[in-house]
Amino acid sequence: MSIKMTESGPGTRDAPVRPRRRPSRRRVIGGGAVLAVVAAAVAAVAMAGSSDDDGGGTEAVPGGTSLVAVQQGPLSSQVGQGGTLSYAGGPGGAPYPVVNQAKGTYTRVPAAGAQIDCGETLYKVDQKPVILICGSTPAYRGLAVGDEGKDVRALNRTLVDEGYAGGSGLDRGSGHFGWATAAALEKLQDGRGADVTGRLDLGQAVFLPGPLRIGKVTAGNGTGAARGRPIMEASSNRREVVVQLDPSQQSEVRKGDSAQITLPDNRTTPGVVSRVGTVAASSGKDDSDAEPATLPVYITLKHPKDAGTLDQAPVQVQITTDGVENALSVPVTALVGRAGGGYAVEVAAVDGGPTRFVPVTLGLFDHANGRVQVSGALTAGDRVVVPAT
Known part of the structure; x- marks a missing residue:
């Protein structure tokens, strides 16, 4: 089921190639092109393990690829970032x-x-x-x-x-x-x-x-x-988590977004975005050692007692920025670019026959689980080709 690239011509069908430019989307993901999102999602999946152990199933096939089921159900878009748990200070977090x-x-x-x-x-x-x-x-x-x-x-x-x-x-x-x-x-x-x-x-x-x-x-x-x-x-005496966000993600995170905070002992506690900074700042004495500019996001704990007496403690934060109640989704790694633009997925035939390429429109990205909402000639349970892990 390896993918071959051919040139388009009269009577031929556009053959898929690897993504080269950003597809049209209903929602713009801050931080650059979809390729960057795909790369980040692939890295997240590699660190967290396969996201298809929840009943979707992964079937290994020859040629260094696997088959994964198209899923239907709730899908969330999340921003994952390290943060610092402390006590809230004055403007800008200063004491x-x-x-x-x-x-x-x-x-x-x-x-x-x-x-x-x-x-x-x-x-x-x-x-x-x-x-x-x-x-x-x-x-x-x-x-x-x-x-x-x-x-x-x-x-x-x-x-x-x-x-x-x-x-x-x-x-x-x-x-x-x-x-x-x-x-x-x-x-x-x-x-x-x-x-x-x-x-x-x-x-x-x-x-x-x-x-x-x-x-x-x-x-x-x-x-x-x-x-x-x-x-x-x-x-x-209010407990607060401060996350330093890439300014390009400012449009994604809003006041009121839900967050899940993982404490140093791996317990989790819920929070909510209380405010988003408007001025990006960088650190460093000069341009040679300055760190990239970031935007502070302040998260209030819903159950402050969960944090105990921790102060200036490193935590991990997942901010849920959007959601869809009933979406078709595939692994981000299933996406391949089309020669004429846009994206497709390679779908396996039920009877073991040749695969077919189905054009899809992309929707919400679930960064945490490496999945993306798609719409096209697909149904839940269809098997799509992904690189073997």
């Missing part, structure tokens, strides 16, 4: 700097790995607590009755969410510092052992998106506290 605004001596700083909730003591200066208020606007002023702004809104939200507002009717979405804010703040200050004043002086709190997980700590107990100096780094 949040914790900037001190109090004067005195550090008398208690948290250890790396500690988790601090909104409204809790982050550290102490002269034995007075510096409280974490969860908000994105950094502390830059003292707050008192009559003040307005985003920082006041973050204070009100923290007071309500942490149960200090009681029945005061304080609106967690309000940006106004009223008497209800002052009363709730007094309860927080009393509970944390701070001076009960009903106002928030600069240096008595740190405003950061939270809750936090403490990373690197640069200040030590007994050292001097100076205003405006970073004393530690922190991230959120």
Whole structure:
């Protein structure tokens, strides 16, 4: 069943040749021509083993080829990539700097790995607590009755969410510092052992998106506290996987796509794409040693407890980018190019007679299993020729 190449002429049929150019497709696969996709799929199959042990069956035949059944059923398109499991940080994944605004001596700083909730003591200066208020606007002023702004809104939200507002009717979405804010703040200050004043002086709190997980700590107990100096780094306590994707695949992966994450101990846990970066970046000091530009993709774990305490851990990720409920599919290695353009598959006769070449239109690629959706004069169960493995 070896494939012979002939020239087209009057009364002759286009004979198949190996693929030379990208076929027309209903869906463009990012990253280049179909030949590159075929090569990647072949490599994936070679690493994972044959994908036809699921009942399709592979029948060895003479001439260095095999017969594989055309399958019908669900088909998914996936992007496989290594990633890093860690705790989510700020924009671009960078940690949040914790900037001190109090004067005195550090008398208690948290250890790396500690988790601090909104409204809790982050550290102490002269034995007075510096409280974490969860908000994105950094502390830059003292707050008192009559003040307005985003920082006041973050204070009100923290007071309500942490149960200090009681029945005061304080609106967690309000940006106004009223008497209800002052009363709730007094309860927080009393509970944390701070001076009960009903106002928030600069240096008595740190405003950061939270809750936090403490990373690197640069200040030590007994050292001097100076205003405006970073004393530690922190991230959120949310678990996140970051995948560095080839920019050409940006159109494939979208927010909301499902993902399967394989942890270092080979357990799997589900996730979902939470955001896709828009700016590609490369590493390296100069053009000679710079790595190819990549685009960050951020994946949130659906079951964060599955990750335990792993941090900066390498993981493998399969992102499902598309799917078809009922598709005819063949191994990617079954595709051969046609002299007039497009692709075909070589189909074996049921009675053992000569094979025939059936033109096919390509649809969805299943990269993980090395299969491709096809449409043409085929039915499920037809046997197509593939190179022997």
